[in-house]
Amino acid sequence: MSIVKRFLAAAGLLLAVAAAPAHAALKVLACEPEWGALVQELGGPLVDVAVATTAMQDPHQIQAKPSLIARTRNADLVVCTGAELEVGWLPVLLQQSGNARVQAGQPGNFAAADYVRKLEIPTSVDRSQGDVHAAGNPHIQTDPRNIGTVAVALAARLQQVDAANAAQYAQRATAFQQKWQAAVARWTQQAAPLRGVPVVSQHKGYVYLYDWLGIKEVAVLEPKPGVEPSAAHLQEVLATLKATPARMVIYSAYQDSRPAEWLGKNAGIAVVKIPFTVGGTDGAKDLFGLFDDTVARLLAGASPK
Amino acid sequence: MDSSWRSAGLVLCLAAGSAVAQPASDTQSLRREIDAMKADYEQRIKALEQRLQAAEDAQKAQPPTAAPATAAAPGAPLPPTAIAPPPQPVPSAQASTQSLLETSLILSGQYTRTSRDPADYRIRGFSLPPDAQIGPGTRGFSLAESELALTANIDPWFRGQANIAFEPDNSVSIEEAYVQTTSLGNGLTLKAGRFFSSVGYLNSQHAHTWDFADAPLAYQAMLGTQFNDDGLQVAWLAPTDQFFEIRGELGRGRSYPGTDSNRNGAGMSAISAHTGGDIGESQSWRAGLSYLNAKATNQDLSAFDPVGNPITNSFSGSTNVWIADAVWKWAPNGNATRTNFKLQGEYLHATRDGSLVADTTGAASSGSYRQAQSGWYLQGVYQFMPRWRVGLRTERLGYGTPDYGANAGLVGLDSGSPSKQTLMVDWNPSEFSRWRVQVAQDRARPGNPDWQWTLQYQMSLGVHGAHSY
Ligand SMILES: [Zn+2]
Numbered sequence: 127m128s129i130v131k132r133f134l135a136a137a138g139l140l141l142a143v144a145a146a147p148a149h150a151a152l153k154v155l156a157c158e159p160e161w162g163a164l165v166q167e168l169g170g171p172l173v174d175v176a177v178a179t180t181a182m183q184d185p186h187q188i189q190a191k192p193s194l195i196a197r198t199r200n201a202d203l204v205v206c207t208g209a210e211l212e213v214g215w216l217p218v219l220l221q222q223s224g225n226a227r228v229q230a231g232q233p234g235n236f237a238a239a240d241y242v243r244k245l246e247i248p249t250s251v252d253r254s255q256g257d258v259h260a261a262g263n264p265h266i267q268t269d270p271r272n273i274g275t276v277a278v279a280l281a282a283r284l285q286q287v288d289a290a291n292a293a294q295y296a297q298r299a300t301a302f303q304q305k306w307q308a309a310v311a312r313w314t315q316q317a318a319p320l321r322g323v324p325v326v327s328q329h330k331g332y333v334y335l336y337d338w339l340g341i342k343e344v345a346v347l348e349p350k351p352g353v354e355p356s357a358a359h360l361q362e363v364l365a366t367l368k369a370t371p372a373r374m375v376i377y378s379a380y381q382d383s384r385p386a387e388w389l390g391k392n393a394g395i396a397v398v399k400i401p402f403t404v405g406g407t408d409g410a411k412d413l414f415g416l417f418d419d420t421v422a423r424l425l426a427g428a429s430p431k
Numbered sequence: 432m433d434s435s436w437r438s439a440g441l442v443l444c445l446a447a448g449s450a451v452a453q454p455a456s457d458t459q460s461l462r463r464e465i466d467a468m469k470a471d472y473e474q475r476i477k478a479l480e481q482r483l484q485a486a487e488d489a490q491k492a493q494p495p496t497a498a499p500a501t502a503a504a505p506g507a508p509l510p511p512t513a514i515a516p517p518p519q520p521v522p523s524a525q526a527s528t529q530s531l532l533e534t535s536l537i538l539s540g541q542y543t544r545t546s547r548d549p550a551d552y553r554i555r556g557f558s559l560p561p562d563a564q565i566g567p568g569t570r571g572f573s574l575a576e577s578e579l580a581l582t583a584n585i586d587p588w589f590r591g592q593a594n595i596a597f598e599p600d601n602s603v604s605i606e607e608a609y610v611q612t613t614s615l616g617n618g619l620t621l622k623a624g625r626f627f628s629s630v631g632y633l634n635s636q637h638a639h640t641w642d643f644a645d646a647p648l649a650y651q652a653m654l655g656t657q658f659n660d661d662g663l664q665v666a667w668l669a670p671t672d673q674f675f676e677i678r679g680e681l682g683r684g685r686s687y688p689g690t691d692s693n694r695n696g697a698g699m700s701a702i703s704a705h706t707g708g709d710i711g712e713s714q715s716w717r718a719g720l721s722y723l724n725a726k727a728t729n730q731d732l733s734a735f736d737p738v739g740n741p742i743t744n745s746f747s748g749s750t751n752v753w754i755a756d757a758v759w760k761w762a763p764n765g766n767a768t769r770t771n772f773k774l775q776g777e778y779l780h781a782t783r784d785g786s787l788v789a790d791t792t793g794a795a796s797s798g799s800y801r802q803a804q805s806g807w808y809l810q811g812v813y814q815f816m817p818r819w820r821v822g823l824r825t826e827r828l829g830y831g832t833p834d835y836g837a838n839a840g841l842v843g844l845d846s847g848s849p850s851k852q853t854l855m856v857d858w859n860p861s862e863f864s865r866w867r868v869q870v871a872q873d874r875a876r877p878g879n880p881d882w883q884w885t886l887q888y889q890m891s892l893g894v895h896g897a898h899s900y
Contacts, residue, residue: 180712182764187862189760189767191715191900192674192707199618199668210895214862217897221590222676224668226616231587240520253863257895279518353861354817382769382817 152288155197155228157206157216158185159404160267161238161276163413165205167302168281172291176201178219181406182380185211186257186352190218198223201234203287205280208237209244211264233287239264241279242272245333256350267403269334270310270417277302309414314338317421323428324370326363326395328355328377328386331402335420344370347377347385355385367393374398374427379406398427532583535893537639539575543567547881554875555845556830557652557804558732558744560687565651567873567883574599575887576638578606580896588614594637606637606659618668628658629666629678629703630721631777632756640898642773642812643855644869644885648826649806652849653752653781655687658723660699674707674717688750688781689725699725703754707900712765717900718757725750727785734789735843742793744842746800748785754778758900769817776809789838798837805829810853818860824853828875849875865889 151174156162162177169175176197179188185207188194198204198219206212220229227234244262251260266272281299285292321340328347336343345366349359367389374396377386383399390397400420401410409419543549545567552566559565568575576599582592590613594606609624627635633650634657646656662682669675684698685691692698701724707717730746755778762771780803787800808826815821828849835842851874857867866888873881 180765182712183766184768187768189715189900190897191709191760192705192717193672193709193715195668195676195900196672196674196708200670200672213895214897218899221611221613222620222666222668222899224615224618224620224666226614229613230584241518243521253861257862275518282518380766380768 152202152284152291153200154203154205155194155201157204157212158267160273160413160416161205161207161280163404163416164273164277164280165203165284167413168277168284168295168298170298172288172294173284181401181403181410184380186214188212188215190215190222194219195222198228199225201225201228203234203236203283204228205236205238207239207264207266209239209261209264209266210259211239233283236280236283238272238276238280239266242266242275245337246330256348257352259351263330263333265331266334268332268420269338270306270313271338272334273413274303274306274310277306305414309417313417313421317424320424320428323374324372326367326372326375326389328375328381331378332376332400339424341424344372347375347389354382360385360388363389364392367395371395374424376400376424376427378402396427398423400424532581533894535580535891535896537578537580537637537889537891539577539639539887539889540573541575541644541885541887542572543570544884545570545881546883547876547879552876552881553733554648554652554828554849555847555877556828556833556849558734558746558833559652560731561733561743563651563687564656566875567645567871567881567885569599575644575889578637578639580637584613585610588612618670620666620668622664622666623662625659625661626664628660628680628682628701628723629664630654630658630701630723630752631703631754631779632717632719632758632775633777634658636899639889639891642775642810642820642822643824643853644867644887645871647777647806647808647810647824648828648849648851648875649777649779649808652806652828653688653779653804654723658686660685660689662697662699674705676706677702677704684725684727687725687730688723688727688752688783690727690730692726692728694726699723713763714759714761715765715900716757716759719755721752721754721756723750723752723754725752731791736790736841737843739843742790742842745788745791746783746785747787748783748800750781750783752779752781754780767814769814771814773812774810775812776807778805778807780805787835787838789835789841794841796838796841798835798839800833800835800838802833803831805831806849818858820857820859822853822855822857824851824855826851826853845877847874847877851875862895863891 152169152172154165154169154173154175156165156175156177158179159177159181162175165173165175178194178197179185206216226232229235239261247262248258248260251258277299281295284295288295317339322342324342324344326345326347327343330346330348330351335341345363347355347360347363349356372395375386375389376398377383379399379401386397399407400423401407401416404410404412404416407419410416549567549570554565577597579595580592584590589610591610593608596604596606598604605625607626609622609626612621615621629635633641633646634654650656660682662680664678664680666676666678680701681697682699683691689698701722703719703721705717705719707715709715726749728747732744732746734742734744736742758773758775760771760773783800783802785800787798789796789798806826806828808824810822810824812820812822833844851871853869853871855867855869857865859865869885869887871883873883
């Protein structure tokens with residue numbers, strides 16, 4: 127037991143040295159870059175935002191690594207997509223954090239997908255259909271109108287968890303909404319030529335984008351959600367395109383470009399990489415850049431060469 | 432809220448007041464008085480109504496929990512810009528698919544082929560209980576450990592989990608069954624029940640998440656393959672950006688290196704400290720140091736006499752185990768989907784100290800016993816393309832020179848170090864299924880190496896479980 131005591135004493139000493147002075151800013155952990163960017167827009171200098179993932183990572187497959195556990199421990203607010211997107215890693219972060227504020231059901235736990243109308247909600251969940259999300263398709267950030275809706279709920283939540291600065295959050299939210307709604311109108315107008323354009327997706331990740339712009343998905347490179355494209359399935363897609371041609375094949379920055387490039391070459395259609403989230407491309411530096419760049423890339427892909 | 436109650440009370444008083452106002456001698460003065468009162472009340476009601484309206488407006492602009500504070504202070508300045516009331520979550524089909532109890536079932540089976548008979552498997556230099564689960568198990572087809580996991584939040588304060596293992600020999604065992612706090616805050620989490628100890632890296636992970644079909648020799652020889660116990664655990668995570676966690680445990684010490692016994696106090700105590708972090712975007716790591724103490728009383732240990740006949744000794748005493756563990760993971764840009772690499776190693780050092788009755792059914796001679804044991808493994812697992820991984824593990828044990836005291840002449844000694852090399856390839860059609868081929872050259876026993884082939888499947892049914900690092 128004396129060894130245990132010495133161990134504890136050493137740990138206590140380490141703690142005393144390590145305990146950093148408390149920050150005035152609200153500590154927010156965002157699961158994905160788009161929510162990190164949105165919190166930054168709505169909170170400005172009032173928030174200290176850490177983002178758990180980058181645009182180069184697959185949000186379905188993140189590990190509950192030590193750095194993320196430490197950040198969850200210190201967070202006042204955790205902002206995630208929800209709809210089971212983070213089901214493989216977020217529960218571990220919450221369990222191991224020892225942070226009561228951010229547990230599910232607490233004001234410090236915000237799930238963006240709770241506030242938007244979800245698409246592709248399966249009538250039954252059967253894994254023979256792949257890794258389907260029972261709560262519907264979680265990739266809601268590809269429609270800027272969803273970002274606007276989430277911003278309203280998120281601003282209210284920021285006011286709730288940081289009541290002392292409620293007035294400032296309200297002010298920032300109003301300013302953001304004005305800018306955002308104007309931008310959405312502009313993107314919608316710019317993207318008008320995309321209405322009815324047939325495309326192939328690498329992952330079923332753009333249903334909200336297509337719903338917004340009226341793009342038609344004719345095939346998906348992943349044979350089942352979460353299952354990597356196989357050579358056999360790529361051949362099938364190629365055959366499908368003979369009967370129902372598509373204008374372009376779309377993949378996200380974090381994905382392997384080879385299946386999309388293979389199809390682009392063999393079907394003679396444009397290959398379009400979209401940022402998918404903030405940081406996915408050089409142009410997608412913030413939320414506005416994300417959609418400026420996404421719309422520009424789609425328009426370039428759809429225009430006849 | 433407060434203001435509306437006050438105004439309601441006022442209306443009641445007013446009604447009561449008018450009822451009480453009975454005719455008096457000087458009706459004129461009374462009428463004047465009533466008129467004055469009426470005017471006064473009207474003014475006050477008007478003022479209250481205004482304050483109520485202001486409070487309601489403030490409430491609309493504020494989120495619900497902040498509202499009472501604002502309304503209690505009437506006349507508080509309104510936020511300069513009022514936004515719409517907070518949106519309510521959109522109802523979806525999700526609620527109906529979520530259940531109160533999350534269930535997942537791991538189904539696992541294997542085919543084993545060994546060049547030497549598993550029945551006489553032992554780890555030379557290590558005297559272990561006769562029922563120790565060591566070695567490659569049974570030859571041929573067998574059900575590997577299948578496991579049912581049940582987990583749920585109990586209420587806003589506790590969470591519970593149970594893992595029930597179905598062994599190939601038709602027995603059922605409780606691997607874990609514990610309750611855990613969710614609301615202590617300050618980085619603290621308390622756990623009570625049966626659980627895998629947090630010592631080392633591999634110990635707390637369920638077998639189906641291991642990268643090889645079996646536990647390293649060091650775990651088999653010094654931790655009873657995987658140490659679990661009944662007791663309490665307190666975990667504390669430091670409030671720093673660098674991950675730093677301490678876990679302390681007390682338990683009854685029911686399994687090897689301890690034994691169950693008639694004790695009021697704790698038979699096991701353990702403490703582990705882990706730290707970790709990222710190196711850029713592509714690398715992450717965790718390392719730690721752990722200490723475990725377990726007490727044993729009349730623990731039967733398999734041994735042999737100097738001419739090689741099997742004997743059983745009985746050990747009573749204390750075992751201290753130190754473990755240093757480290758894991759390092761790499762994935763390009765932190766995206767492990769296509770390729771990734773994991774390097775992991777642990778070093779264990781155990782000291783057994785106490786008394787020993789040598790050859791309990793023969794000489795039954797008492798003496799002192801002390802032995803320092805050690806062992807390590809190092810393994811690397813590389814996902815070279817989606818779905819496919821290859822792994823290599825190398826390991827070695829040392830057992831020093833056991834000191835049998837007065838029994839020195841009664842117990843035979845081993846020579847040579849146990850070692851093992853293992854190669855595995857696995858194919859993961861999805862996150863929920865895995866097929867694995869493993870071949871090992873096992874030199875735990877003296878003599879020829881044992882070539883062990885394992886073909887294994889592991890499938891996960893039910894909820895999508897989250898895995899720890
Ligand atoms: Zn998805």
